[in-house]
Amino acid sequence: MRSVIPIIEQLDRALSELAINHPLNGRIALILVDNGLELMCHLKCTDLLSDDRRRSPRGLTQEQRNDARGRAFDRKIGLLQDLGHIPAEQAQAITTLHGYRNQLYHVGLRDDPVIGQLAHLYFHFAAELLEPLLGTQRHLRWEPEIITDAARRLLPELATAKRYGAKVDIAGLRARWVAECPPPPVPIEQALSRHLLARVDEAEASFSIIATGRSGTDDPTATLRTVQLEADTLTAIRRHRRDRDKQLKAKGIEPKPLDDEQLAMARGTRVLEDLNARLLPNWTPKHPILPFNSWRKQATSISTKRKASIALGSFDRIRREIDQLEDIIAEPIEDMYGWHQYLEDVAMDNR
Known part of the structure; x- marks a missing residue:
């Protein structure tokens, strides 16, 4: 994944689904947030590997490099937790919520009445991790096929971005999403x-x-x-x-x-x-x-x-x-x- 645009598109769509109080929309939101967060973790691991190659001596162990390159989500979460990029409490919650996404994909869900609340919680975790995983600002490689009109609507700063100078205000995006996210119909704990x-x-x-x-x-x-x-x-x-x-x-x-x-x-x-x-x-x-x-x-x-x-x-x-x-x-x-x-x-x- 060379760009954060697909991540932002998925999380923004999840925000729209959360505005509708129906299990179907909750399921869609949960899947979108899970995929967006998984891509965020992948992008952070890519950054860590890139930084590690420039260090002498290298800071990551071979096992850590294998986890960063691999496709196992739980291994990447564990790595990012060990390196201090994801707090332990959030890492455990993400692992739990990822399990509910797996239920949706593989065996159906027994817990439809709370799927919307779980998706709300997952979205807030993803929003909190935007800056730790992607940085306060994100420089984009210029990819005309990705920086579309839809992307510019989500990120107005791209409208005037010059080639090789495109930046995404991750901190501003997080603040906007948190402000726009509707509260769940019932408090999550209840x-x-x-x-x-x-x-x-x-x-x-x-x-x-x-x-x-x-x-x-x-x-x-x-x-x-x-x-x-x-x-x-x-x-x-x-x-x-x-x-x-x-x-x-x-x-x-x-x-x-x-x-x-x-x-x-x-x-x-x-x-x-x-x-x-x-x-x-x-x-x-x-x-x-x-x-x-x-x-x-x-x-x-x-x-x-x-x-x-x-x-x-x-x-x-x-x-x-x-x-x-x-x-x-x-x-x-x-x-x-x-x-x-x-x-x-x-x-x-x-x-």
Whole structure:
């Protein structure tokens, strides 16, 4: 990327999307901000490599140069944090928000009600990093195909710029964007808190389907322990099998594929308990008791956080715990639906 113009175009468009309170516009804004910030980090890494080549002795290690040249966003964020260009708190928040962009791209988003608030927060982080990453002023290489009428509308200073003398007032641009950015419809901390409380209610309702087992009299805490044990044991079995398959391949032996359907049939049997004792002798459940009330207390406290970045960190931690629980109870819920269908079929046959 030889110019900041595409960065500015994307962030300015994101600002326009933030003015519309709709999840679709929030999604577009989040993607635009993420891409713009990623390009900002890339440009800063390019500057660092250029400066390093002119230094003697060179200031960057080989590993740092590899991170600067590479395409891994998290490695570049880590490098810029280590070198003092991005504060640690912002680096963590950017990594978290980048993960939500990945959800949009790859698996869809479970958290549409707060996507606009997350995009607002991401935009402000990007604006705060404009000067640390791009400088107060940015000299442009002359690229007629990039310095278009649209670019001149965003950056009036380009209208009178001479060849080889074009400059962008990054500090002025940041101030203008911050002034123009509309506030989110609901304060970010409150929005994250409300959404998380709704997610807790949904997770508890899902768990209630299997909480008392097929008998309807099982202890919900015991059921929670069982589904965690089964999920962790199945993960350990697959990991153990992968390691063994690598050893077989190293010896030139083609391993047999693991039968996931047959493995899933072990749920609800003592087989998994025995394997758990062998593969995970020190295993303890992540949630020894039902987590829903604890999650509600933590979710409620998010609305009182003084900094949006701290609220984001708490929100993301609890959200990931909820996602993890929902993932491990998904198959037991399907099994329960199958059991109910079986009982209905038996009842129909007996009529």
